[in-house]
Amino acid sequence: MLLSEFAANAELKYELSNIMLKNTLPHAVIIEGAVGTGRKTIADIIAQYCVCSSDSQKPCGICRNCIKADQHIHPDIFYADGNEPKALSVDSIRNIRSSAYIMPNEAPMKAYLLLNCDKMLPPAQNAFLKILEEPPQNVQFIMTVRSSSSLLQTVRSRSRIFSLFPAEVNDAAAIAAKRFPQKDISEIKNIAQLCDGNIGMTLQMLQNGGQEAQKLAEEIFASIMLSSEYPLLQSLQQLAGDRNFAASVLDFMSELAAECVRASIGADVYSKTAAAIAERYSKKRIFCISENILYARKVLNTNVNLNLFCTWLCSVLKS
Numbered sequence: 001m002l003l004s005e006f007a008a009n010a011e012l013k014y015e016l017s018n019i020m021l022k023n024t025l026p027h028a029v030i031i032e033g034a035v036g037t038g039r040k041t042i043a044d045i046i047a048q049y050c051v052c053s054s055d056s057q058k059p060c061g062i063c064r065n066c067i068k069a070d071q072h073i074h075p076d077i078f079y080a081d082g083n084e085p086k087a088l089s090v091d092s093i094r095n096i097r098s099s100a101y102i103m104p105n106e107a108p109m110k111a112y113l114l115l116n117c118d119k120m121l122p123p124a125q126n127a128f129l130k131i132l133e134e135p136p137q138n139v140q141f142i143m144t145v146r147s148s149s150s151l152l153q154t155v156r157s158r159s160r161i162f163s164l165f166p167a168e169v170n171d172a173a174a175i176a177a178k179r180f181p182q183k184d185i186s187e188i189k190n191i192a193q194l195c196d197g198n199i200g201m202t203l204q205m206l207q208n209g210g211q212e213a214q215k216l217a218e219e220i221f222a223s224i225m226l227s228s229e230y231p232l233l234q235s236l237q238q239l240a241g242d243r244n245f246a247a248s249v250l251d252f253m254s255e256l257a258a259e260c261v262r263a264s265i266g267a268d269v270y271s272k273t274a275a276a277i278a279e280r281y282s283k284k285r286i287f288c289i290s291e292n293i294l295y296a297r298k299v300l301n302t303n304v305n306l307n308l309f310c311t312w313l314c315s316v317l318k319s
Contacts (some may be wrong), residue, residue: 001070003045006038007175007199008167016042016162020049020058026160028132028141030117032148033164036200043113044069047077050140051107065107076107082119083095093120093127100131100139109138115143125152132158165179166197176202190214194255205248213245217252221273224289224317225280233314240306250297257290292316308314 003013003020019025028275029046031039045059061070068074080096082088083313096112104110114120120128132141132155141159145151148161166172173192176199177185183206194214195201205213216238223232239246259271262277264286278286296313 001041001045002059005044008171008197009038009164012042012162012164016046025140027139028143028159029109030143030145030148030151030156030161031164032145032161034146034166034198036195036198036202036204037164037166038200039164040113040115042162043115043142043144044072045243046140046142047074047111047113050109050111051076051104053107055301061121070271070310071135074107075105076110078110078112080112080114082114082116083121085142088114088117088120088124090121090127093124097127097131097238101136104138109140111140111142114141114143117143118147118150120151122152125155129154129158165285166195166307167199169193169197172197172199172202175199176206179203180206194252201251205251207244213248214252218273220249220253221256221277225277229314229318232318233311236310236314237307239313240310243300243306246306247297247300250293250300253293254290254297257286257293260286261290288319289317292319 002254003017006013025046033039033040048059048061048066051065051069051074051318052058052060053063053065054317059066059069065074069077072079077098078096080087080092086092096114100110100112114128134140136142143151143159148156165173169189172195173185173189176192177183178186180188180203188202188206191205191214192202195205217237219233220232223235226232239249256271256274260277260281262284263275277289281289292313296309296316299312300309
């Protein structure tokens, strides 16, 4: 993808375009933003710029290096994902540090993409800091993170920070409608609104269940307020058949929890269920529900048995 094709974030695109045009990209950049706002896409575009062999506009998207970069097979682009075990450990960072001094294989530069750096612990950040202080030539470091505040100040001060934001809801809906022409436009707009214009999350929810997932999330929340655990457990058991669908339902539940928080402070919300929970429960209880849902989303990624997961989730939502 070229930078001009990236959706939303016009100011960032303008700033980054000027930097690329003037060839003044700092040796280390941090791309911060919520999951689904396109952090990895921007990181890939910067990496493609680094290896592009065009003499004019970079990245050109058509040279041999750009094509390899787009296919994620370029030998001078390296990935380390914090969601993978030990990918950003101290030892891994030391290996990156050592390999950075080796000359590029094919391209003018080497690019290191360190994804999900929220998972990089302070000792690993300190190990990384050593190469940020005295970086080798022809090397670009690109970090993605939800919030740059999770990184040490010493790392932030040696990097350029680019912030990504969700699109306008109508823009997100328009993009989603092109991707899912078979979906009803009202459903697409509803989900885009629920996701606050987050394009990635909108697309994921449409792919993983859409309106059905949203309906079940509302049903689960309504069951939380019932005295018996059985209706809640029955609702949650519908997650046991499909892990992707379960993930989509939990994402909707997370948004509903946020709606509960907003309702608890008197803000207008779209969900009657969220408003009812906010009226019935204390702010402390609502925050507890929200935290349990976020934790459940992480647990789901561990390949847990879905039947046991549903039983466990029922107990924590009722606690």
